[in-house]
Amino acid sequence: MLVFKFGGASVKDAEGIVNLGKVVGKYKDEQLLVVVSAMGKTTNALEKLTKAYIDQTDDIQAIYEDIKQYHHNILNELFEPSHPVFNEVANTFVEIDWMVEDEPHNDHDFIYDQIVSVGELVSTRIVNAYLNKEGLKSQWLDVRGYIHTDNTYREGIVQWHKTCESIQKDIPALLEKGLVVTQGFLGGTSENFTTTLGREGSDYTASIFGACLGAESVTTWKDVPGILNADPKLFDDTVKFDELSYTETIEMTYYGASVIHPKTIKPLQNAKIPLLVKSFYHPDEAGTVIKESAAHIFEKPVIIIKQNQVLLSLATRDYSFISENHLSDIFGRFAQGPIKINMMQTSALSFSVCFDYQQEKFSKFLASINPDYKVKYNTGLTLITVRHYTDNTYLRSLTAGKTVLLEQLSRNTAQVVVKELLKSFLN
Ligand code: ASP
Ligand code: MG
Numbered sequence: 001m002l003v004f005k006f007g008g009a010s011v012k013d014a015e016g017i018v019n020l021g022k023v024v025g026k027y028k029d030e031q032l033l034v035v036v037s038a039m040g041k042t043t044n045a046l047e048k049l050t051k052a053y054i055d056q057t058d059d060i061q062a063i064y065e066d067i068k069q070y071h072h073n074i075l076n077e078l079f080e081p082s083h084p085v086f087n088e089v090a091n092t093f094v095e096i097d098w099m100v101e102d103e104p105h106n107d108h109d110f111i112y113d114q115i116v117s118v119g120e121l122v123s124t125r126i127v128n129a130y131l132n133k134e135g136l137k138s139q140w141l142d143v144r145g146y147i148h149t150d151n152t153y154r155e156g157i158v159q160w161h162k163t164c165e166s167i168q169k170d171i172p173a174l175l176e177k178g179l180v181v182t183q184g185f186l187g188g189t190s191e192n193f194t195t196t197l198g199r200e201g202s203d204y205t206a207s208i209f210g211a212c213l214g215a216e217s218v219t220t221w222k223d224v225p226g227i228l229n230a231d232p233k234l235f236d237d238t239v240k241f242d243e244l245s246y247t248e249t250i251e252m253t254y255y256g257a258s259v260i261h262p263k264t265i266k267p268l269q270n271a272k273i274p275l276l277v278k279s280f281y282h283p284d285e286a287g288t289v290i291k292e293s294a295a296h297i298f299e300k301p302v303i304i305i306k307q308n309q310v311l312l313s314l315a316t317r318d319y320s321f322i323s324e325n326h327l328s329d330i331f332g333r334f335a336q337g338p339i340k341i342n343m344m345q346t347s348a349l350s351f352s353v354c355f356d357y358q359q360e361k362f363s364k365f366l367a368s369i370n371p372d373y374k375v376k377y378n379t380g381l382t383l384i385t386v387r388h389y390t391d392n393t394y395l396r397s398l399t400a401g402k403t404v405l406l407e408q409l410s411r412n413t414a415q416v417v418v419k420e421l422l423k424s425f426l427n
Contacts, residue, residue, distance in 0.1 A: 001030065001031035001032065001033065001175055001213055001215050001216065002027065002030050002031070002032050002033070002215060002216055002217060002218075002219065003032075003033050003034075003035065003206050003209050003210040003213070003215045003217075003218040003219070004023075004024070004027075004032060004033070004034045004035065004206070004218075004219050004220075004221060005034075005035040005036075005037075005184060005202055005203055005205070005206035005218070005219070005220045005221065006020055006034065006035070006036050006037065006127075006221050006280070007037045007202060007203075007220070007221070007222060008037040008038055008039060008040050008041065008042065008043065009040070009222070009223045010221055010222070010223065010280045011036060011037070011039045011040070011123055011126075011127065012039055012040030012041075013039075013040070013074060013077075014074050014077035014078050016039075016280075017074070017078060017126065017127060017130050018078075018130075019280060019281075020127060020130075020221075020280070021130055021131060021134045021136065022283075023221060023280055023283045024131060024136060024179065025134065025136060026283060028136070031175040031176070032175070032179050032180070033171065033175065033179075033180045033182065033209055033213070033215075034127070034138075034179060034180065034181045034182070035182055035183070035184045035202055035205050035206040035209065036120065036123050036124050036127050036181060036182070036183065036184060036202070037119075037120060037123065037184045037185060037202040038119025038120050038122075038123050038185070039070075039071070039074065039119070039122075039123045039126075040070075042067065042070070042071075042119040042122075042123070043116060043119050043185075043199070045063065045066065045067050045070075046067065046115055046116040046118060046119050047112070047116060048063050049063045049064055049067065049096075049100075049115060050108075050111060050112050050115045050116060053099075053100050053104055053111070053115070054104045054108055054111060056103075056104070060100060064096070064100065068093060071089060071122055071126070072089075074126065075089060075126065078126070078130055078133075079129065079130075079133070083129065083133075084129075085125060085126060085129035088125045088129070089122055089125055089126065092118060092121045092122050092125060093118065093122070095114070095118060095121070096114075096115050096118055099111070099114060099115065100115075107153070109153035109154045110153045110193070112153065112154055112196075113153045113154060113156075113193075113194050113195050113196045114193070114194055116196060117183075117185075117186050117194045117196060120143075120183035120184060120185055120186055120202075121142075121183060121186075123183075124140060124181050124182060124183050125140065127181055128140040128181040131179060131181065136178075136179055137177070137178030137179060138178060138179040138180075138181050139174055139177065139178055139179065139180050139181070140181055140182075141171075141174070141180050141181065141182040142182075142183075143182045143183045143184075143186050143187070143188075143205065144183075144186055144187060144188030144192070144194055145166065145188060146163065146166045146167050146170075146171075146182075146188075147163050147186070147187040147188065147197075147205065147208060148162040148163045148166065148187065148188060148189075148190070149187035149188065149189060149195045149197070150189065151189045151191075151193065151195065152195070153195055153196070154195075154196055154198070155196075155197070155198050156187040156189075156195030156196060156197050158187065158197070158208060163208060163212065164211075164212040167208075167209060167212040167213060168212060168213070171209075171213060172213070182205075182209075183205070184201065184202020184203070184204075184205040184206065185197055185200075185201040185202045185205060186205075197263075198261070198263075200258070200261045201261055201263070202261075203220055203260050203261040203263075203264040204261050204263040204264050206218050206220065206264070207263070207264040207265070207267045207268050207275070208267060210267070210268060210271070210273050210275075211267035211268060211270065211271045211273065214271065214273070215273055216273075217273060217274045217275070217276055218268060218273060218274075218275050218276070219275075219276040219277075219278055219287075220260065220275070220276070220277050220278070221278055221279070221280040221283075222259070222277060222278070222279060222280065223279070223280065223281070224259070224277075224279060225240050225278075225279045225282065225285060225287060226240045226241065226242075226277050226278065226279070226286075226287040226288030227240065227241050227244060227249070227252075227257075227259050227260075227277050227288040227290075228240050228241070228259075229241070229298075229299075229300045229301065229302050229303060230300075230302070230303040230304075230305075231258075231303075231305060234305055235303065237300075238300075239299055239300050240287075240288065241288050242286065242288060242289070242295075243288065243289050243290075243291065243294035243295050244288060244289075244290050244294050245290070245291070245292065245293065245294040246265050246266075246268070246269035246290060246291070246292060248294070249265050249275075249290050250262070250265050250266070250269075251387065251413075252302060252304065252387070253265070255304045255306075255342075255385040255387070255413075255415075256304045256305075256306040256342070256383070256385065257302075257304045259277065260275075260277070265290070268290075269292070272292060274289055274290060274291040275289075275290040275291075276288070276289055276290075277290070298387075298388035301386045301387060301388045301389040301390070301394065302386070302387040302388060303384065303385070303386055303398070304384075304385040304386075304387075305382060305383070305384055305385075306342060306356070306382065306383040306385070307382050307421055308356065308357045308379075308380065308381075308421070309342065309354050309355065309356060309357060309379075309380075309381040309382060309383045309417060310354065310355055310356075310357045310362060310377055310378070310379050310381065311352060311353070311354050311377060311378050311381055311405055311406060311417050312352065312353050312354075312355075312375065312376070312377040313350045313351065313352045313353075313375070313376045313377070314330060314350060314351045314352075314353075314369065314373040314374070314375055315349050315350045315351075315373065315374040316349075316373060316374070317372065317373065317374055319349060321348050321349065322346055322347075322348070322349065322350060322351050326351070327346070327351065329372075330351060330369075330373075333365065333368060333369060334353070334355075334365075336368075337361050337364070337365055339355050339356075339358075339361055339362075339365060340355060340356070341353050341354070341355050342354045342355050342356065342383055342415075343383060343406065343408060343415050343417065345406060345408060352406060354381070354383055354406065354417050357379050357380075378405065378419065380421045381405065381417050381418065381419060381420075381421070382417070382418050382420060382421060383415065383416070383417050384398055384399065384415070384416045384417075384418065385413060385414070385415050386398070386413070386414045386415075386416075387412055387413050388412060389414055395414050395416070398416075399416055399418055402418040402419065402420050403418060403419035403420065404416055404417070404418055404419075405417045405418065405419055
């Protein structure tokens with residue numbers, strides 16, 4: 001059996017859904033489970049709605065209406081007005097209607113998950129109805145009864161044993177009957193509350209199903225031809241990898257390559273299931289295959305750009321050396337944040353770290369660390385990571401004309417923090 005994942009960009013409009021139908025139609029003879037994200041930028045819009053609701057601002061209804069209207073327009077293009085999917089979608093939105101009428105309570109992460117999850121619940125209703133309309137027998141599955149998580153809202157931790165047990169119990173029989181369409185990114189707690197797995201988590205959902213079902217492969221369909229050595233929105237001379245190893249892909253996502261969610265690879269690597277990254281515009285092309293032993297030919301270095309970085313330097317208040325005890329204390333505070341460190345460097349008197357800027361977490365972190373350390377920081381920076389670089393000239397050309405604040409070179413990987421917030425390296 002196969003697992004497919006379609007991201008938000010692939011289902012951003014009626015045309016995308018028609019295209020999804022064509023891609024899925026090519027696999028009529030296979031057992032297929034289809035994981036779908038929220039349509040287009042719906043998750044961002046729902047995040048905005050959550051914030052407006054928590055802050056009780058005046059634009060709640062306007063933001064909410066826009067989200068409903070966007071889905072309604074897509075429905076109008078795909079279905080006759082009498083089609084039952086209009087009701088299914090309306091009933092799904094009712095889940096938030098109830099919520100936004102009440103005063104928000106204190107658990108903001110809980111509220112976030114209950115509201116934001118509607119994006120996937122609605123998109124899968126639409127995709128499922130469309131596939132059935134096209135004669136591809138499809139069954140809508142509520143993923144919240146299958147992907148079991150703890151109650152860490154916004155970052156649900158998957159309970160693997162229970163999850164695989166549920167999936168293996170029901171899904172094979174459903175696949176015998178036809179396609180299964182389900183939501184990416186969502187999970188459910190033992191009290192039947194909705195959780196989410198972290199932004200862009202639909203890839204991870206596909207990987208969980210793939211691993212638990214022992215799929216032949218998992219495919220994520222994207223608006224790029226496969227995994228490229230750099231972001232084509234920033235660089236114009238990119239090359240595609242035909243094959244990549246699991247480990248190289250994990251390294252790439254660790255450094256911030258956003259093409260695949262970082263949690264996706266490990267379950268597939270453990271189960272030895274290949275992950276294919278393919279273009280939904282050119283479904284017959286091979287894309288990139290991620291597997292155990294891949295022929296690595298790095299014609300060009302891998303370049304990963306992370307924008308919106310903070311570089312923070314800490315020194316002790318009495319200017320004594322930074323000792324292992326200080327480092328242990330500092331790491332503890334990052335872990336508590338939690339703030340993921342992208343790069344770090346120690347010297348006798350200071351410790352420098354680079355990480356993603358997230359306003360709320362950063363303010364909390366500063367407030368906690370300020371009494372104990374001398375703190376200096378810059379925001380709005382860019383972290384450039386280059387893997388498999390062969391000569392320094394290339395690296396220099398990337399940073400030419402930019403103010404380098406921190407640099408680190410190892411045999412395989414170079415990392416440079418520059419002051420500029422880079423929009424593009426295109427000339
Ligand atoms: N819709 C969610 C997000 O945008 C999950 C995903 O796209 O993978 O973060
Ligand atoms: Mg998305």
